[in-house]
Amino acid sequence: MPRKSTRLTFAVLASGAGVFAMLQSLIAPALPTVQHALHTSQSTATWVMTAYLLSASVFTPILGRVGDLAGKKRTLVAVLLAVLAGCLLAALAPTIGVLILARVVQGVGGALFPLSFGIIRDEFAPGEVPGSISTLSAVIAAGGGVGMVAAGPIVSALDYRWLFWIPVAVVAATVVIAARCVPESPNRAEGKVSWLGAVLLSGWLVALLLPLSQAAVWGWGSAKAIGLFVLAAVLLALWLTVEARSRSPLIDLKVMRLPAVWTTNLAALLFGAGMYAIWSFLPGFVQTPSSAGYGFGASVTASGLLMLPMLVAMFLSGMLSGRLEPVVGAKALLTTGAALGALACGFLAVWHEEQWQIAVVAGLFGLGIGLAFASMANLVVGSVPPAQTGAATGMNANIRTIGGSIGAAVTGVLVTGRLQPSGLPYGSGYTHGFTLLAVLCLAAALAALLVPVRRASTPRGGATSPGAPAVPVSAPARVR
Numbered sequence: 001m002p003r004k005s006t007r008l009t010f011a012v013l014a015s016g017a018g019v020f021a022m023l024q025s026l027i028a029p030a031l032p033t034v035q036h037a038l039h040t041s042q043s044t045a046t047w048v049m050t051a052y053l054l055s056a057s058v059f060t061p062i063l064g065r066v067g068d069l070a071g072k073k074r075t076l077v078a079v080l081l082a083v084l085a086g087c088l089l090a091a092l093a094p095t096i097g098v099l100i101l102a103r104v105v106q107g108v109g110g111a112l113f114p115l116s117f118g119i120i121r122d123e124f125a126p127g128e129v130p131g132s133i134s135t136l137s138a139v140i141a142a143g144g145g146v147g148m149v150a151a152g153p154i155v156s157a158l159d160y161r162w163l164f165w166i167p168v169a170v171v172a173a174t175v176v177i178a179a180r181c182v183p184e185s186p187n188r189a190e191g192k193v194s195w196l197g198a199v200l201l202s203g204w205l206v207a208l209l210l211p212l213s214q215a216a217v218w219g220w221g222s223a224k225a226i227g228l229f230v231l232a233a234v235l236l237a238l239w240l241t242v243e244a245r246s247r248s249p250l251i252d253l254k255v256m257r258l259p260a261v262w263t264t265n266l267a268a269l270l271f272g273a274g275m276y277a278i279w280s281f282l283p284g285f286v287q288t289p290s291s292a293g294y295g296f297g298a299s300v301t302a303s304g305l306l307m308l309p310m311l312v313a314m315f316l317s318g319m320l321s322g323r324l325e326p327v328v329g330a331k332a333l334l335t336t337g338a339a340l341g342a343l344a345c346g347f348l349a350v351w352h353e354e355q356w357q358i359a360v361v362a363g364l365f366g367l368g369i370g371l372a373f374a375s376m377a378n379l380v381v382g383s384v385p386p387a388q389t390g391a392a393t394g395m396n397a398n399i400r401t402i403g404g405s406i407g408a409a410v411t412g413v414l415v416t417g418r419l420q421p422s423g424l425p426y427g428s429g430y431t432h433g434f435t436l437l438a439v440l441c442l443a444a445a446l447a448a449l450l451v452p453v454r455r456a457s458t459p460r461g462g463a464t465s466p467g468a469p470a471v472p473v474s475a476p477a478r479v480r
Contacts (some may be wrong), residue, residue, distance in 0.1 A: 006128065009181065020110065048099060048100060052106060052107045056108075060394045060401075061391055065394070068389065087165075113393065114394035119185055133322075133377045141318055149311055194246050194248055204231075213408075216409075252388055267334055269444075270444035276405070281415060281430070282348075314367070339441075345434050347361050352434075415433050
């Protein structure tokens with residue numbers, strides 16, 4: 001039953017998830033500064049991002065499941081403490097090795113997303129759930145944008161270490177408030193953590209994402225890349241077999257096969273490919289000197305400001321989606337968000353001669369991100385039993401990350417596959433890359449059309465019919 005202090009609970013969840021989302025993108029523009037300050041190579045510095053990605057991919061679904069079993073509030077506090085420790089270690093890191101280790105610890109915070117969605121479902125009144133999830137999704141999306149925009153000014157005015165000192169202060173306060181004020185969720189899943197399933201899941205995720213993130217350095221045809229892709233396929237097959245036979249699976253494959261879940265995850269995979277690639281390559285495009293025949297020679301700070309329309313748009317559209325979802329349905333919002341992403345990338349492929357054009361396209365893409373983020377979370381949460389919320393939303397976030405890794409890797413091949421004598425990419429590489437991202441986002445919109453229409457209803461006593469997933473309902477039955 002929903003309990004008091006939901007506003008304070010939401011503030012805690014938003015602070016934690018927002019900081020983690022910001023940490024995803026905050027360090028990326030500062031990698032050259034980190035490389036110089038810690039006297040390392042560019043290839044080694046990229047592990048600051050890779051380690052974070054791999055860690056988050058492993059811990060997001062596993063700790064989401066632990067929260068379902070052991071208690072979401074208890075797990076939330078432990079995860080926040082890990083993020084705090086990771087930020088503190090990064091701020092003090094004397095070497096690149098220690099900084100990479102700190103990023104691994106920070107990656108534990110990926111579990112904040114599924115834990116937060118689960119707590120909202122458990123603690124908030126049914127009518128507040130869709131809007132609260134939409135608003136939290138908007139905060140998460142905006143957090144990534146804040147990282148891109150704020151990195152340059154922070155590094156210029158202070159030092160790259162302040163990219164971690166600032167989160168230390170925010171997360172420390174969040175831990176204290178969470179421990180004192182967030183209630184423990186009453187819904188618990190039965191069973192125990194399948195540690196064999198966790199090991200196999202971790203194994204195939206790392207084996208898949210590692211070569212994707214390092215393909216530019218290793219080469220797609222290298223023995224390491226091919227070997228890891230083969231290993232990923234083998235471990236994935238073993239994981240599916242173990243999970244299907246387990247009495248207490250880490251990820252319930254029956255839930256993952258629900259029509260609303262697998263179609264939403266497919267859309268997440270495709271849209272994630274476009275979204276993360278835009279975040280990765282658009283700043284580099286505007287920072288390229290105009291002598292290359294394109295680009296504007298923008299500084300890190302200036303390129304971040306060009307991303308500001310995306311940040312504002314994704315936050316506003318995410319907030320708006322909470323009001324629109326009861327009227328038009330999450331499926332329509334996901335389809336619209338992906339379609340806006342396709343439109344933005346299509347414009348970008350042919351329309352990038354002026355800085356104001358970049359700003360307009362960034363804003364359009366931001367509208368799509370805000371709608372898509374919020375609707376994905378609502379579709380998954382509204383389609384699975386309460387005891388599976390953490391694991392299911394964790395896998396949705398993971399699938400979006402996998403899509404992002406694939407999109408960034410393939411776009412990187414198109415952009416850097418042929419270089420000018422100066423070492424800079426040709427403009428046609430970016431054009432082809434943006435065209436590919438438009439196709440991926442369009443495919444995400446088509447996948448969203450496959451999401452089944454949900455007929456919401458509240459049986460007498462608030463229970464769902466036998467065998468049906470529990471669905472939070474905020475209004476009388478309506479077809480969405």
